[in-house]
Amino acid sequence: MENKGNENSVLVRNMSRRNFMKGAATMGAACAGAGMLSASGWLSPREALADDVDSEQEEKSFTYHCANCGNPACALECTTRGGKLVKIEPNQGWNDPRLATICLKGISEINRIYSEDRLQTPLKRAGERGEGKFVAITWDEAISTVGDSLKKAIEEHGPKSVCFYSSSSANTDDGIRWLPTLLGTPARRAHPAGGGIDCGIGNGYDDTTGNYAPVVPQSSDVRTWKDSDVMVLVGHNPAESRLHSVRYVLEAKEAGSELIVVDPRYTTTAQHADWWIPIKPGTDPALITASIHHIIENGLYNEEFVLEHTAFPFLVDVEAGTYLRATPETKDEAGNVVKGDVNPFMVWDSAANAVAPYNSGAAPELFKEVVVDGKTYKTVMQLAKETYEGATPEWAAEITEIPAEDIKKLAEKYATAGSAVLSYGMGGADKYPNSDITGHGMSLLVSLTGHIGRPGTGFGEGIVPLNHPAAMGKWKLPEQFKVSKLPQSAATFTQEESPVRVLFGIGNPINQLFANSEATDKWVKSLDFVVCMNPYHCPSVDYADIVLPTTTGFESEYDVRGLQNRRDHAVLAEKVIEPLFDSHTDFEVERMLCEYLGFGDYIPKDPEELVNALLSGAKDPWKGITVDTLKQNNGIQPLAVSPKPVVNYADLKFPTASGRLEVFHPSMAKHGQALPVHEDCEEITSEEVASKYPLQYGQVRSRNRVHSQFAGTHWIKDVNGEPAIRINPKDAEARGIKTGDVVRVYNDRGSVKFVAQVAKDMRPGQISIQEGWWPSQTIEGNFQSLTNDKLVDRQRDRKYGPIIPFMDTKVEVEKA
């Protein structure tokens, strides 16, 4: 494991940005003098200035690396000269030119990968944990220390004492992929369940469809939205969070689809909306339940769809909170769900005036209450009507601060549209403690209206072109190794006892994936051992005992880095440049650890072996595609799939027990949430809190960011400016704050200092910052020190566990 030095490092190593600038200025002054004296400098300054890099051979390489703004999308054509990355452009090899995308972040990687924030060598902690004091060590020492610590923890405390924890890191499909399974330890990668993040709406929605994914995938390819009449985006800002695909929304709008955006702020997406509905933060369930009320009361639901594809006609035992079925068995001995064809759900057959199985061909009654053997049964629709009787638009208007007329109009537009799309974002409603209710409520809206399964309809998170089914092969580990589940929701780690004693962090999980940084700080400091793996010295790194410097997606020791299916294209990741400094790819780090721990034989010997395994096990659409063919085609080849965009649920069959949209959730009956009922966000609506901390604190998504990535990147800061809070003119004036003032933002949990920007698009009563600023980038303090980490007990019974309510945070702002 020799240190892979690189002459690039001479220029940037150990130079802070200020040093770099000063050095350049004095060098520049000297060169300027020289330039004046040389003849060519006088006459043809252009020639005199030609950079060394220009004289080097130019090379092109292709990769898909991009810092992952939520959906693998862009493929990159990279140009290097003299081993330095000089240009990044969108790969043009897609079969639809609109897919050739890139954004300011991808381009700024030229600047970012050479940043002074790069970790240059493995480090060992030299002071207290959290101090950020380190000494440089060799890779040998780093790997052996980490390996020994992992082994020790597993031996002494069991495999659940180790947790691999990833944030949306610098790499896309890399990170640590096999080691956790080989060790038998749990891992939380990017978006799985149990992290308390991005699964709020899925918590409530997925029980309806039976399709379990913490982030509910948008069911229709965004390119079909031009066939919709109405597109409703709730807490979703794709004009900033999905730059690669927002054009399809705009194209749909140009084709006549009405764009409606529900958001507290006048976001970049809201500006393009035909109708922007400002909503009070954290009140989405009220809006949704009032819409449900309006739809039911006025018969605006799609009766045929409701009767045939949803559980609305099903009878439920009101007291027990369960569906009435032929027999009480919902699970068999093996614990599998008993399907409706075996044990049917029951409806009321109005013709026979009796209970009947739902699949008996009877015409069910939609609104019915009946007493059988002393038990009261109601159809779900009847129960809904009663449940939502009080959820009038007028009631919701008070809570959401949306006029009742607008609530009605929104409900009508969505319900009566020929085709409508409903889309949510993970940065909005998902981050409030009532997000599961929002998700559940949204599933009712979809179920009442039938806007799913056809082009121009759909529900889910985000907007993307969807992949057709085209499974790749897998790298199989030997049978004896099984994936280990998290012992409990990671959201509870910082607040409750857990078996975790060793944290292996990949990316910036510590500062980014937990709220209330004081609590996180305490927890991390209580652990036995912390590893951090990252190209950059992000805030999490300061907590590490061992720091492993990794490459960015542009660097590799190997010619081939990876393979992905991106938008129905096989996209190859090649090496673009050599690893900078003494860094290694995630792959190589994992290989070194596996070899040290004796697992070397089980994992690919290099990424190309992995890629070949993925290709050789791939299904038909991949036929004929090899690493060589990809290399010959600039790293991209279309898969042999239908050109028709994907619309899921076209057959309107859902993987629930009944095969239908099961809007009534028995598991939540004990919480009074079998049907979604609005619940206030505790901190936002507390009058006691409001008297001290009147402003809601939003940490919002931004085009300048992928969470905490790019926060300090100079090319991005050039167009984004300094870390700032944005505040409405009224709130600013009341506090004597002007643009450019330094302000203190604080609550009981913490305090931060930022520059203020008085921004008219901000909702009064709400301030926002772009998420992810590092404490070293703020004027003072950690933006995460303010956020709310209080978990909602009900959600422990949800599929993905409790979510961390980052957005249910109130603060006050004053001039510093």
Place this chain on the structure above:
Amino acid sequence: MTKLGIAINQSRCVGCNTCSVSCKMQNRIPSGMLWNRVLTNNSEVADSAEGEYPDLRRTYTPLACQHCENPACQRVCPTGATYKDDKGRVEIDYDKCIGCRMCMAACPYNARVFNWAEPVRDPDFAYGDKDVPLRPKGVAEKCTLCKERTDRDEEPMCVKCCPVGARVYGDLDDPNSEISKIARLGTAKVLEEHFGTKPQVRYYK
């Protein structure tokens, strides 16, 4: 005759600045300045809005050299360093630029930037297209309509990289080109029309 230009769809522009950053990369623009910038109209703070919450409106105006048919900058340049070429682009011959900055005073769009200091690049090598000349301190520079690319019949980098397809490039003298069709739209306009500079950059909705 060729009259190259760019049309920008302000109904699509999301103000992301990908055009600004891609231009910076391609044209090896040093730290401290940009050739293209994205303005939030009538705002003091980027991404703010006009009006009062919730009655708001926002428009982004990406702004760079307008490659005017009647360029004020070219008129005043004492050495003829600024010239209008046969493809209709307004260009600067850096060898002739004496740095008097008369062009900067004359341009109604503040489209030009000046190398007040020795150019500093971060990362500290000449990224971008190697055919693009590196400029010394003391000369003015601006959007060249990606001269090196458009000479190779490639579209400007800002057009190539715009993620929402808000930019169209083409020949305004070709009546069948996409840009000419856009120029004939009712919503198509130029900035500061009253100055009579006749920009070849059009804005439409």
Place this chain on the structure above:
Amino acid sequence: MTALLKKPAFVALVALALVGIGCWIYQLASGLGITGMSNANSWGLYIMMFMLFVGLSAGGLIVASSASVFHIERFKAVAMPAVILSTACICVAGMFVLIDVGGIQRVWWMLVSPNPTSPLLWDMCVITLYLVINIIYLVFMSSKKEGAERKVAIVSRFALPIAILVHSVTAWIFGLQIAKEGWYTAVLAPIFVASAMDSGLALLLCVLAGLRKAGKFDVDQKLFSTLAGLLATCIAVDAFFIGCEVLTMAYPGAAGAETLAIMATGPTAPFFWFEVIGGLVVPFCILVFAKNREKTSLVVASSALVILGVFCKRIWLLLTSFVIPNVEGAPGMSLGTFAAQNGGGEMWSLFGSYCPTLPEILIALGAVSVGAIIFYVIAQNLMFKKETAASAGGKSEAPSGSSEDSLTATA
């Protein structure tokens, strides 16, 4: 020359000049970024001084050549100091232009590929021509040869229109720019010529008073007062043009009014009001009275105010038009300065703003000092009363029949 170096004032000028040159070399090495200029406000002190000194220069020459053209015999007595002053001032103006350009080593391109539509090119040509005429004027004025007087008369007929032209062309650098609301006006050239007249004449009066006090050159008090009266008239003309311009800007209550607001109540207001009140109203009110014109101290004070007022005019004229860009919007203009190279918020400004830096000021002072030295050296050789051994160190006496008596030499 060595005698000069014994005078503390002269030594001070040389010191300032050397400091200025040193700073200029620093500017050549580091770039114009050492000044307070930026992409948002791309002209500053150097161009203000350039405008000022072209005006000061043209004014002096207009007075001197008018004496000949309009046969105002009495003025001929001060023609020599006026032309020397004019020469020195135009050298200073030329210096400022060269100091201001970013690529002085490429200036020769103006000769090789001149662009005939460029007001800057016109100005370079006219200033060069003007300097040549000044030198010819000086040569003929100081010539003892036969027919020198007639040659002076001929030269003065060229000098007068060229003097008017030089400052008009300078005005056209600004006045023809449609992009700048505060500059684009037909009356800018008349304003500049009027400013040239009153500031040039004011400078001449100050210099004459100073030379008389130092015993270097005598001026008849009546002539002095007459010139002061001429100054009052020039001030009135200048004020009239300014008044026309302000009225035209304000009346429609549109874009011009916005620019006017910046001048009257905005960042450049102090300079605007100083010029109007301190540079026009007050000196006029003083000089309009004959009694006041007889007091040298009042004349000098008024003249100083006029010059300062005209300098303020250069300031507000130049800066006001940079304040608000035509296409407004956040984050504004990317500045390109040293600070901007650090990126982030420091890179942008919604508005133009400017404050000269210390090196910039020192360079300006240095250039002015060089001008003063040029004046001093030429005047010493062509104009000053020779000091006799007896009078050295004390107040000098009236000349004693020296053939180099300037009073007769310029008849």
